[in-house]
Amino acid sequence: MTFGVFRAAAAALAVACLGQAALAQSIEEKAQVCAGCHGEAGKPTDKAYPTIWGQNQGYLYLQLRDFKLGNRKNEIMNGIAKDLPREDMMALAEYFSQKKWVNLDQPRASEADVKRSETAITSGQCGACHGADGIGAGTTPRITGQSHDYLLKTMEDFRSKARANNPWMSDILGTLQPEDLQALANFYAGR
């Protein structure tokens, strides 16, 4: 009796481990696909590609979901997310959020850009959500240290509503001038 129970428990344990290994493997495998653009070691292969290593989990998940739903438009990412089930999106988000954020060694913003950014940050209350340090949390992204070219493009996309998956960000950035966006991209990239 005891032995039987033990064996059953052991078997269950083994299955659980296998299951976990299989899942872990498939997530690592799936993550391999991402490395082609988002980087083998967290540094994206192109300046237009965002850093996703060390990004906040809730945010990563919601972006994948939005790419899948088509609420955020990008040919590459819409294709990649199209067939991802929710569990995979969540697991990928968790996987990348646990990696260390990579310093891209981008230049610090000029004094004029810092000044211009500070005004924009006060009026747009960026710190209220992204935090005073721009690190965000949960479903709000880290923007400090993000790739400059990507930051600028995505802010311009919000402004023009080419990126339409967060109307609030579109509204805030809509109240700023194009030069503000340039200053902000320089400022956050180089912090």
Added chain:
Amino acid sequence: MVSKLRQSLATLAFTLSAGLMASGAAHSQEIKAASKWGDMNTVTQDLLNRAAGDGNNFLHTNGNYSQTRYYPNRQINVSNVGKLRPAWIFQTEVKESLETSPIVVNGVMYVTTSFNHVYALDARTGEELWHYKHKMGPITVYCCGPNNRGVAVYGDMVFMATLDAKLVALDAKTGKQVWEQEIADPELGYSETMAPTAVDGKILIGTNGGEYGIRGFVKAFDAKTGKNLWTFHTIPENSVGVWATKDATGRDMHRNIDAEKAQLAKTGDPFKTLGGGVWQNPAVDLETRRIYFVVGNPSPDLDGSLRPGDNLYTDSLVSVNLDTGQYVCHFQYIAHDVWDLDSVSPPIITTVADKDGKPIKGILHAGKTGHVYVHDAKDCSLVRFSEAMVPQENMWTLPTKEGARMLPGANGGVEWSPMAINPNLGLTYAINLHQPMTYHVESSNYPAGKLWLGGAFKVIPSEEQWGNVSAVDYNTGKIRWQVKTAQPMIGGILATAGGLVFTGEANGMFKAYDAETGATLWKFQAGAGVNAPPSSYTVDGKQYVVVGAGGNTQIDYKRGNSIIAFTTAD
């Protein structure tokens, strides 16, 4: 499936820990005998029912089921309040907005912080008994800070609702989790900051999310198991209503009913994403088995074009049956609100004079509009509304793309801050904000659970902001006294049988006022914004007043992490 598994794991963990404790090993977290009357930690329903007359404990977020926040002990009173001194200060691990109402059971105090920590403290000394940190899920969406307003107590358990929209039950003695239940899906914009209400084996809870296109509710869960017992949707499937053109005070709201009707024909009833959060506690009437709560704003806040109709039951007082969640009655203050001037401050049950001066069971609610509304509890109808406690200008001018100025600003008037009453004086005490804003509209489609304001509210930087404490005669609607404060007020207020009213300010001042005249009788500088409702309790025969000083995220008041208990110097 997953949640069921998680629940059984939690149960297992609980059984294990309970087993360990029973094995007799002295447990380091064991709570000491709480008072000289012995260790009576079990919170019975009878104890909860009698809270209004309980001069020892503070058992409900708003004092008692009627939510009067009127504490019956008079040991600290107008003649000795000048001698009030800090008895102890406890510093939490989290330096962020404190909105907790301390709950005290036989000398044990329970407080919560931002990001869902719970502390049990020795109410005499401030010594920590246990500390629980909620393991937050990856998805949290909340508009106005990672706040939490406290716990409910029932039996041997302590209950808290979390930012990731879960309800957790903790063992009151150890702080160990007994069960956890999902209240709603945070991915769709649901989150929790309110304290639950415990009554007759049920845990009642509403939801945040009026800024995210949720469909609001109040739910009842079984206190022992976490099973969902009933759900009342604050947004009925027919949310259109009567096409009301005037607000509760008779002012025209400038609705374009024809355009709304055309939109309704085109897109149908918007009930699925219409908002209507409930994020403050219901008042409970055990005599009639009814609860009374207020429902928040429609989604999106500023853009009415996508949500034709009165948007029932947003911006309303609603009553439902305690046992079944069945609708009883409602009263809508603002139909088709496009200013976020909704209803948040928790309702109070008390005897009021009806229009003929006859005493009836009444309901009080303070609106962001700056009025105290007085209702007949029988059918929710409006008996009267008070003079405006803050300036009102250009009401109801519609939001525009460029921004239209209107007062009050979108935070009120009275925000979530609970009122307190003194039934002997017939006064209700409210704290107010004066924050001039412009209202901007910018239409966008439902963004799948993300922030959906339909525009923006902007503080006008050149205009002065301030606040006030107002005492309103609820039998006449007249303001009895008012004290202006340097900053807009958010937090809460406590009245006591000692003829006092306690409330705190953003600049760190915590003050006691004479309930009858508004004279400042005592003050203390807490070092961070006092933006939480105070509580009072008595242990070993000594009365204390306690409050959190942690500032406020939403209007960016100086953060801190102190729970401060005061008592009179001997």
